[in-house]
Amino acid sequence: MMTTDSMIEVLQAAKEGKQIQCHSNESWRDCVGEPSFNFFDFDFRVKPEAKYQYVLQDNETGATYLSAHQTKPITSDVSKGGVYKILCRADWTKKDV
Numbered sequence: 001m002m003t004t005d006s007m008i009e010v011l012q013a014a015k016e017g018k019q020i021q022c023h024s025n026e027s028w029r030d031c032v033g034e035p036s037f038n039f040f041d042f043d044f045r046v047k048p049e050a051k052y053q054y055v056l057q058d059n060e061t062g063a064t065y066l067s068a069h070q071t072k073p074i075t076s077d078v079s080k081g082g083v084y085k086i087l088c089r090a091d092w093t094k095k096d097v
Contacts, residue, residue, distance in 0.1 A: 002043055010044045011037065019047040056084040066090065 014020050020035050021028040023043040052070040074086060
């Protein structure tokens with residue numbers, strides 16, 4: 001059950017045009033169109049921003065690192081001519097929260 005504050009937060013976010021999700025059948029799903037907010041039967045939330053993390057390789061030493069969490073995907077263009085090469089996206093960041 002949602003608190004009054006969390007309901008207000010979701011309603012305000014919907015008013016601002018943010019993506020709202022509804023919890024049904026044990027998973028979070030995007031609401032399509034204008035949601036009918038039935039807070040008695042369902043939980044709602046603002047869709048979390050995607051988080052991206054990458055495995056990077058130092059071009060000089062060959063050492064590998066994990067990048068800081070990013071809110072936008074890094075393209076291969078970022079690593080061209082840079083210090084690091086993108087090896088792959090970390091698996092745990094490929095899943096929805």
